[in-house]
Amino acid sequence: MTTSIPGEPWSTGVTRDASGEAVVAGVPVSRLAAEHGTPAYVLDEADVRTRARAYRRAFETAFAEVGAGVDVYYAGKAFLSVAVARWVHEEGLRVDTASGGELAVALRAGVPGAHLGLHGNNKSDDEIAAALEAGVGRIIVDSLAEVDRVAAAAAARGVVAPVMVRVTTGVHAGGHEYISTAHEDQKFGLSVHGREGEDSPATTALLAVLARPELHLLGIHSHIGSQILDASGFAVAARAVLDLRAHLAARTGVLVEEVDIGGGYGIAYLPGEVALDPARVAKDISVALADASVDLSTPLPRFSIEPGRAIVGPAGLTLYRVGTVKPVQLSDGRVRTYVSVDGGMSDNIRPALYGAQYHAEVVGRLSEAEPVLARVVGKHCESGDIVVHEVLLPADVREGDLLAVAATGAYGRSMASNYNLLTRPPVVAVTDGASRVLVRRETVDDLLALDADA
Structure with missing residues (x-):
C-alpha cells in the first residue's frame, strides 16, 4: 500500500487525497506537473513563513528571558x-x-x-x-x-x-x-x-x-x-x-x-x-x-x-516523472529496482557530494502493490548520479509515474548545475490552492545564449 505522506520529512502543506494523489497546499501534483512540467522544485510558501516565525519567536522569547x-x-x-x-x-x-x-x-x-x-x-x-x-x-x-x-x-x-x-x-x-x-x-x-x-x-x-x-x-x-x-x-x-x-x-x-x-x-x-x-x-x-x-x-x-x-528545507520537494525502471540482481541475492527520473545530480548534488540521504514516494496515484527495495537515479551519464540511495517503493512503479523527493527546499536549486547541459528546473511556489513560478525553468536557448560561438 502507498505510504501515507503527512508529517516529516514533508512540508506541513503536503497531504494525500482520497485517490492517493499528493496535494501541496491545495494543489494536486498532477496539476503542478501539467502546468509547470517536471522536474520542478515545489515550495510551500506558508510552511516557509511558519518556520521563519517559529525561529524568530522562539529565540526572541528565550533570549529575552535572560536579558x-x-x-x-x-x-x-x-x-x-x-x-x-x-x-x-x-x-x-x-x-x-x-x-x-x-x-x-x-x-x-x-x-x-x-x-x-x-x-x-x-x-x-x-x-x-x-x-x-x-x-x-x-x-x-x-x-x-x-x-x-x-x-x-x-x-x-x-x-x-x-x-x-x-x-x-x-x-x-x-x-x-x-x-x-x-x-x-x-x-x-x-x-x-x-x-x-x-x-x-x-x-x-x-x-x-x-x-x-x-x-x-x-x-x-x-x-x-x-x-x-x-x-x-x-x-x-x-x-x-x-x-x-x-x-x-x-x-x-x-x-x-x-x-x-x-x-x-x-x-x-x-x-x-x-x-x-x-x-x-x-x-x-x-x-x-x-x-x-x-x-x-x-x-x-x-x-x-x-x-x-x-x-x-522542509518546505520544498522536487517533483519528477519516472522513466526507465530496471530490476538489478545484487550479489547477495536481493533485487534492487533502479527507478530513473527526468532529473538527477544536476538538480540535487548532495547525495553524490555528501552521501546525503533523502526520502521519495510515488505521489500521483494510490498503489496496492507490495513495497520493493529501490534506488532513485537520474538521467546523467554518471554512475554516481543517485537521487535517493535506498527507499521502499511500490513494486508496480512504472514509466510515467510522478515521484516526489522530500525536503529539497534547501540547496537543491542553489547548488544546481547544467551538467550534461540539462536545463535547471523551475521553482514553483504553492499557497492556498494556487501556484506561481518564482524562478522560471531554463531553456536550451538560455544555454546557447551563453555560448559565444552559438
Missing part, C-alpha cells in the same frame, strides 16, 4: 530568490548573503541594507564595494588580509564599515566533514587558539580591526557546521566566543556588542527523524550563555543566529 536581544538572519545560501527574501523579511528576519549575487537578490527584494550581512572567505573588491554602497549592517571578515581590504574600500567611500570577525573555536558538528566548519583545518575563519605566548589569529584580527578608524568592530562570529541535530555544540562554541570577547575587553577595554552563533540547525530528511525544535534549542543556548556571562562577569551581548535549511 539579551537577538536577531535572526535567514541564511540565503540555502535558497534565495526575490520572493523568498521578501517572505522571510516580512516575517521579521534579516538576510545573510554569501556573495554579490545573493546580495543583489536581497536588495532587489527590498530588504534594507541595514538588515543584510555579507559573508565569504574570498570576497572580491566588487562584492565589498557593493556591500558598502548598500549600507549593509555587517561584513563578516574572514582573514587578516580582508581587514585591510575592507578598511581601504571604506576609506575610499568615506564611510565606517561595520564588521564582525569570523572565528573558529575547534567545536565542530554536522553530518559530513565538508560541512563541519569550526575545526581548524579548513578555509573559514580565524582560530581562537594560538601558540603559547602569542596572540591567537582571532585576537590578532580583532586588534587589527580596532586599529583601523575606517572599521567599527561590531562583534564576533562563529559557525560550527550544518545539519546539526544535537544543540550542545552551539552552547560550547558560543562559550568560547564569549571567553574571547571577555579577553579582548580585559586587554583593550572594548566589549563588543554582538555575537553571532551561526546556523546549521538540522531538519528531518527521512521518516522517523526528528528535527531540532527551535523553542528547545533556543532555551538551551540562552541559559548556557547566561550562565557563561555570570562566570565571566560580563554583560550579555546582542546575539544573532543564521538558520537557512531549517526554514526552507
Whole structure:
C-alpha cells in the first residue's frame, strides 16, 4: 500500500487525497506537473513563513528571558530568490548573503541594507564595494588580509564599515566533514587558539580591526557546521566566543556588542527523524550563555543566529516523472529496482557530494502493490548520479509515474548545475490552492545564449 505522506520529512502543506494523489497546499501534483512540467522544485510558501516565525519567536522569547536581544538572519545560501527574501523579511528576519549575487537578490527584494550581512572567505573588491554602497549592517571578515581590504574600500567611500570577525573555536558538528566548519583545518575563519605566548589569529584580527578608524568592530562570529541535530555544540562554541570577547575587553577595554552563533540547525530528511525544535534549542543556548556571562562577569551581548535549511528545507520537494525502471540482481541475492527520473545530480548534488540521504514516494496515484527495495537515479551519464540511495517503493512503479523527493527546499536549486547541459528546473511556489513560478525553468536557448560561438 502507498505510504501515507503527512508529517516529516514533508512540508506541513503536503497531504494525500482520497485517490492517493499528493496535494501541496491545495494543489494536486498532477496539476503542478501539467502546468509547470517536471522536474520542478515545489515550495510551500506558508510552511516557509511558519518556520521563519517559529525561529524568530522562539529565540526572541528565550533570549529575552535572560536579558539579551537577538536577531535572526535567514541564511540565503540555502535558497534565495526575490520572493523568498521578501517572505522571510516580512516575517521579521534579516538576510545573510554569501556573495554579490545573493546580495543583489536581497536588495532587489527590498530588504534594507541595514538588515543584510555579507559573508565569504574570498570576497572580491566588487562584492565589498557593493556591500558598502548598500549600507549593509555587517561584513563578516574572514582573514587578516580582508581587514585591510575592507578598511581601504571604506576609506575610499568615506564611510565606517561595520564588521564582525569570523572565528573558529575547534567545536565542530554536522553530518559530513565538508560541512563541519569550526575545526581548524579548513578555509573559514580565524582560530581562537594560538601558540603559547602569542596572540591567537582571532585576537590578532580583532586588534587589527580596532586599529583601523575606517572599521567599527561590531562583534564576533562563529559557525560550527550544518545539519546539526544535537544543540550542545552551539552552547560550547558560543562559550568560547564569549571567553574571547571577555579577553579582548580585559586587554583593550572594548566589549563588543554582538555575537553571532551561526546556523546549521538540522531538519528531518527521512521518516522517523526528528528535527531540532527551535523553542528547545533556543532555551538551551540562552541559559548556557547566561550562565557563561555570570562566570565571566560580563554583560550579555546582542546575539544573532543564521538558520537557512531549517526554514526552507522542509518546505520544498522536487517533483519528477519516472522513466526507465530496471530490476538489478545484487550479489547477495536481493533485487534492487533502479527507478530513473527526468532529473538527477544536476538538480540535487548532495547525495553524490555528501552521501546525503533523502526520502521519495510515488505521489500521483494510490498503489496496492507490495513495497520493493529501490534506488532513485537520474538521467546523467554518471554512475554516481543517485537521487535517493535506498527507499521502499511500490513494486508496480512504472514509466510515467510522478515521484516526489522530500525536503529539497534547501540547496537543491542553489547548488544546481547544467551538467550534461540539462536545463535547471523551475521553482514553483504553492499557497492556498494556487501556484506561481518564482524562478522560471531554463531553456536550451538560455544555454546557447551563453555560448559565444552559438
